[in-house]
Amino acid sequence: MSRGKKGSNRPLLEDHDIYDITFRWDFNAPKTAQHNALYKAAFCLDPPTDYCSSFGPCPNEDVTGLGSQISLFVTAIVFSIAMLYMPRQCRAMLYAHLTVTFSLMIAAAISISMSQLTYMDSIFVLVSLGSPASFYLWILSFMSFWRPEYFPLNLKGRGSRGSKIEVQILRTLSLASGAFALALALITFVNSNTIQFSQPWCKVELGGDLWFLLLWMVPLTLQLLATVLLFFVALLLCWLWTKRRGYNAPKYTVLVDSDKDKEHASLDAPEEPAIDLVTWTERVLMDQYRGIMTPTLATSIITVLQLIVIPTFTILPHPGTGLPENAATFLILAVGCFAGKPMDGYNGISKWTFYGVRLLALIVVAAWIVAAALIPYVPMIPTVPDMTVVFMVITVSCWCWWRFSRSSMNILLPLVFISLMGIAIVAAGLLSWYLGGRIMLLWLYWTDSFKFGFQFTAEELESRPLKQLPTDYLDTFMPSMVTYSIWIIMWCATSFWAYKIKISFSELGRKTFARAHILKFCTFIVTPNIVWVESTFRTRWSSPSLDLRQALSFGQLFSLIASVLTVLTLFEEALQVDQPTWAAIFFSRKIPGRPVSDASVSESP
Incomplete structure (x- = not known):
């Protein structure tokens, strides 16, 4: 029997000590309760492949983590603003956007190779990659083959040869992200014996109704x-x-x-x-x-x-x-x-x-x-x-x-x-x-024409599981x-x-x-x-952990820092705009010093 501190005869474990390490899921408690969170963590260490748990697929923090989501949203939105209003900052914002995009792609590729990516996480990656900023970038990259000036990269003051090489590299990377999204869509919706998703039974249980969320546009x-x-x-x-x-x-x-x-x-x-x-x-x-x-x-x-x-x-x-x-x-x-x-x-x-x-x-x-x-x-x-x-x-x-x-x-x-x-x-x-x-759900409720074999109140309809009520999407x-x-x-x-x-x-x-x-x-x-x-x-079936120690890995923390820098750059540009210009923007007036036909804020005022 092992002993305690030096000089103490008391053993670390007595014979009558009983430690309960059994995890149970309490259906009457919220999902965020401590015992439910412990059960979910233990279950997701090695999730089974023959059934889907009551809380759905296990989360993949490397792909759907809180830091990844925030940095993805911030950099994509700021980059779209830069393309429309801040051409001087397009270069820095483009690098930030591609960095966050490729970090998500690499995390998804590693998870796929290890069969740790669920069907839901794959849908999340596809929707995340297809942001408005990415669509703008793909379109401009394709058009830049004929009109290089369309590529969103401010190259004033740089050497022509180096600038051309930089444009070619960045254009290749941007189009590669689009190709990766297409390839991921194929392996997601086409059954394959080579590539296996984690917890495949969850796909069967929940169905493939989430596919149309890919086409948010x-x-x-x-x-x-x-x-x-x-x-x-x-x-x-x-x-x-x-x-x-x-x-x-x-x-x-x-x-x-x-x-x-x-x-x-x-x-x-x-x-x-x-x-x-x-x-x-x-x-x-x-x-x-x-x-x-x-x-x-x-x-x-x-x-x-x-x-x-x-x-x-x-x-x-x-x-x-x-x-x-x-x-x-x-x-x-x-x-x-x-x-x-x-x-x-x-x-x-x-x-x-x-x-x-x-x-x-x-x-x-x-x-x-x-x-x-x-x-x-x-x-x-x-x-x-x-x-x-x-x-x-x-x-x-x-x-x-x-x-x-x-x-x-x-x-x-x-x-x-x-x-x-x-x-x-x-x-x-x-x-x-x-x-x-x-409004479709309410119309069905109003006309009493909900034909799914059951009748519920509107509040009950909202709480139905996804596999029984696709209109929850x-x-x-x-x-x-x-x-x-x-x-x-x-x-x-x-x-x-x-x-x-x-x-x-x-x-x-x-x-x-x-x-x-x-x-x-x-x-x-x-x-x-x-x-x-x-x-x-x-498309994010599993909510990210709110515990920052668990939700933020080093890679996600790095992405957050990059997104914070893009926001600071955006604020810096906004502070350089004078008050008459801001007044013209908010009160729909002519931008000072510009012809009315060109008064749209197509560049940094």
């Missing part, structure tokens, strides 16, 4: 296609209308840019009414609601319109559908309503009428928000940005009726705008139905970008098509984002990254 792509389709339908209708014999192009309107432009504008039709999207919206609002509309309120409405591309956040099946988005846009409209002062006697409108109309409009919006928050099972309740688009459709339709003659556009355009708005609403609803919106964020196209259509129809003016797609893009800085940031940065991050989280 499909909802955005299909909505983009629907947007383009509506745009060309409106263009075709306007083109056919202007081709008729009795059509007379309208005279100049309030849409020309300045009094100087009005003096030089043609009486038949201005050659080029150089007006961007935001300026057009301001002038239509100010002209249609004279005496009631102010520049501050117009800016608030324009800001809300730019936020429509952000996916709607839903807290379902509980009350609060779109509540964060509605609350934020309501505050923006409230500030716009009461920040501007009325002009006494202007257009015969008193202060009481001025503030009364605004207060009544805010009450209607607030009632709409409360109804959306308190009635959780009514599907497809439009948000405040959606209703703002409807308001603009009504406004522009009335404006066209009064500003255009019958021989031009006063009949066609209102019909086109209202019809396309209805089609856009239906299209957005259908796309949300088929492409992952949780449905998105919390519902992208609805189709209605956003109506705003573009109304601007083009009243600014270009009515005057028979042709505009190139490049010029159309410049004038769309000339002052719509928030719209550009939300379209290319916020929306795709929100959808991607959510898809990544939904």
Whole structure:
């Protein structure tokens, strides 16, 4: 019998000492309970291959660890921002993005070679590799074969030979990451006797329903296609209308840019009414609601319109559908309503009428928000940005009726705008139905048509396991970008098509984002990254350990340090931007010192 300390006769273990090293899973306790965590740790030391545990596949901290996820999200988002706004920092951000990407690829490859990668972890790696930044990089890398300047690498001040070699190496690495993703997709979804996944029974138990999360960009792509389709339908209708014999192009309107432009504008039709999207919206609002509309309120409405591309956040099946988005846009409209002062006697409108109309409009919006928050099972309740688009459709339709003659556009355009708005609403609803919106679950509950052989309440439906309820994969964020196209259509129809003016797609893009800085940031940065991050989280079956001593290995700690450095670089660039530029960005104004046609923040201001 072994003894204790020197000089002590007491043994370390007495015969009557009993140590229980049996681990049990308590189904009545949360998964994070200490005894359940110990059971999971012991079980995952050598997981069986013939059945799947109640808590699902065992986690692989080297692949799905907390540090890896945070560094991956941070570097991908910062790199996408750098490609769009900070060309001077693209080189450093590109190296950081490739470093984190290849660390994930190497960890996944080692796990595959040792048969330690589960099916769920493989899906996670695929979704993680296919970030918006990676897609932008792959596209630019492919295009750089013909146009080397497209590759996102700032090479000013460097030798030409060394620069070419660096571009070739980095382009090869970026395309290699895409090739690795394709190869991993093949071995994930094609059965093979050579490559074995860990805990294969979990794949059988949980099914292959997670496969569609790989295509997180499909909802955005299909909505983009629907947007383009509506745009060309409106263009075709306007083109056919202007081709008729009795059509007379309208005279100049309030849409020309300045009094100087009005003096030089043609009486038949201005050659080029150089007006961007935001300026057009301001002038239509100010002209249609004279005496009631102010520049501050117009800016608030324009800001809300730019936020429509952000996916709607839903807290379902509980009350609060779109509540964060509605609350934020309501505050923006409230500030716009009461920040501007009325002009006494202007257009015969008193202060009481001025503030009364605004207060009544805010009450209607607030009632709409409360109804959306308190009635959780009514599907497809439009948000405040959606209703703002409807308001603009009504406004522009009335404006066209009064500003255009019958021989031009006063009949066609209102019909086109209202019809396309209805089609856009239906299209957005259908796309949300088929492409992952949780609104589908509530619609099934509402119509009592859930045909899976069981009936549950909405709360019980949410808690069903994945193998019985595939709709648990449905998105919390519902992208609805189709209605956003109506705003573009109304601007083009009243600014270009009515005057028979042709505009190139490049010029159309410049004038769309000339002052719509928030719209550009939300379209290319916020929306795709929100959808991607959510898809990544939904493929992460095993939550990472919150114990930093277990969750952060040396490699993950190194990745976190690299991501922190990218954030610090981003903040440093932001601090170098002067206050007038920031004011122009947030209030949708022209960037100081730049032409309005180039006022979009396409590079570091």
